[in-house]
Amino acid sequence: MSAVTTISARIGLLLLVWWALTEGDSSGIGFGLVVTALATVISLRLFPPAKVRIRPFPFLLFMLFFIGRSVVAGIDVSRRLLSPSLPVNPGYLTFYLSLPEGGPRWLLANTLSLMPGTLSVSLDGERLDLHCLDTREPVEADVRLVEQKVAQVFGLSPNNHFRQEGSQQ
Amino acid sequence: MQLVQFLQVLLLAAGCVFFAIGTLGLFRFSETLTRIHALTKVDNLGLGFIVLALLLGVASLAVAMKVILIWVVALAASATSAHLIARAVRSQDRAGTRGSERND
Numbered sequence: 001m002s003a004v005t006t007i008s009a010r011i012g013l014l015l016l017v018w019w020a021l022t023e024g025d026s027s028g029i030g031f032g033l034v035v036t037a038l039a040t041v042i043s044l045r046l047f048p049p050a051k052v053r054i055r056p057f058p059f060l061l062f063m064l065f066f067i068g069r070s071v072v073a074g075i076d077v078s079r080r081l082l083s084p085s086l087p088v089n090p091g092y093l094t095f096y097l098s099l100p101e102g103g104p105r106w107l108l109a110n111t112l113s114l115m116p117g118t119l120s121v122s123l124d125g126e127r128l129d130l131h132c133l134d135t136r137e138p139v140e141a142d143v144r145l146v147e148q149k150v151a152q153v154f155g156l157s158p159n160n161h162f163r164q165e166g167s168q169q
Numbered sequence: 170m171q172l173v174q175f176l177q178v179l180l181l182a183a184g185c186v187f188f189a190i191g192t193l194g195l196f197r198f199s200e201t202l203t204r205i206h207a208l209t210k211v212d213n214l215g216l217g218f219i220v221l222a223l224l225l226g227v228a229s230l231a232v233a234m235k236v237i238l239i240w241v242v243a244l245a246a247s248a249t250s251a252h253l254i255a256r257a258v259r260s261q262d263r264a265g266t267r268g269s270e271r272n273d
Contacts, residue, residue, distance in 0.1 A: 020238050024231035067217070074214025077207050078190045081197055090203050110248040114213055119206055121255040131202045131255060 006049040007040065014039050050102050052154040062153045066111060073116040077133065091135040095143050097126045099150060108150045115146060173225050180222035187215030201258050209251045216243055 018032040080087055099105050109120040109128060117137050121129040132139050194207020220240045227233045 016234070017238065020231055020234035022231075023235060024229060070210070070213055071217070073210040074187060074217075077194065077210045078187065078214075081190055081194050081207060081211075086197060088198075088203060090200065109252065110245070113209060113248040113251050114244065116210070117206070119202060119209070119255055120252050121202075121259050129259070131206075133203060133206045 002051075002053070003049045006053060007044065010040050010043055011036060014043075047103075052100060052102070052104060052156065054103070054153055055155045058152045058155070062149055065149055066114075069116065070114050073114060076116045080133070087134070089134045089136055091132055092121065093130050093132055093135065093139055095128045095130065095140070097128055097147065099147060100156070101125075104150050104154050104156070107153065108147055111146055111150070112143065115142065118142065177222045177225050180218045180225070184215045184218030184222065187211050187218065191215060202255055205251050205254060209247050213244060213247060216240060 014036045015032070018036055022028055022032065097105055097108065099108060105123060105126075105128075109123045112118045112128075112130065113120045117133040118139060119131040119133075121131050123129075130139065130143070188211075191208050191211035194211060195204055198204045198207055217240065220236055223236050224233055227236065
């Protein structure tokens with residue numbers, strides 16, 4: 001049942017993409033249907049339907065959070081770049097994630113790359129290595145916050161792992 | 170209409186400024202990884218402003234979705250390539266310092 005939902009959601013999404021790409025022109029819809037079918041098959045091969053699925057409404061909230069934070073990220077780096085003393089203190093930090101494998105971890109790693117001061121270097125199992133622009137910033141709290149938001153996108157209950165925001169490594 | 174055009178000019182200019190700052194990061198930062206910080210985050214913001222400016226002038230909903238799609242795909246590409254470059258740099262660093270002290 002869950003697989004049927006996933007497949008129809010992907011077909012719907014790809015049709016929407018086709019509609020946007022052709023700017024609403026319906027003359028090429030036959031070709032569009034073939035391409036959509038092929039793309040769906042490829043997507044099922046590459047990303048088989050998983051137990052955890054993206055919930056549309058939390059995802060929308062996540063996008064808003066993401067846009068807000070990425071604006072902060074851009075301004076933060078610009079500010080450091082433009083100040084004459086170049087206030088950076090780069091270094092590596094390692095975190096152990098409590099999110100399940102697959103989509104959730106992938107989304108977290110990629111989101112962190114566009115968040116203020118963090119860049120995902122390697123994701124190996126539950127171990128995530130980050131490169132930080134300034135290790136004096138409260139990176140841990142940031143990572144845990146994004147982790148919590150990602151958990152909400154996939155409808156995972158925030159377990160006690162997410163509640164250790166105040167603790168230091 | 171005048172106001173919309175004024176806003177568009179403002180947003181486009183802001184976008185270009187951020188792209189310029191991102192490029193400045195290539196020169197001011199000395200390490201590969203800090204340079205990637207500048208390029209991914211600041212360029213992302215620059216593209217965001219330009220997309221916003223274009224969205225104010227679109228003819229239809231489908232064109233608006235196309236512009237947003239471009240933004241989403243560019244974001245995904247930038248995050249993924251940043252991650253790949255960072256991983257390559259890290260493994261090179263590791264290979265270079267093998268035998269000497271390891272600072273993990």
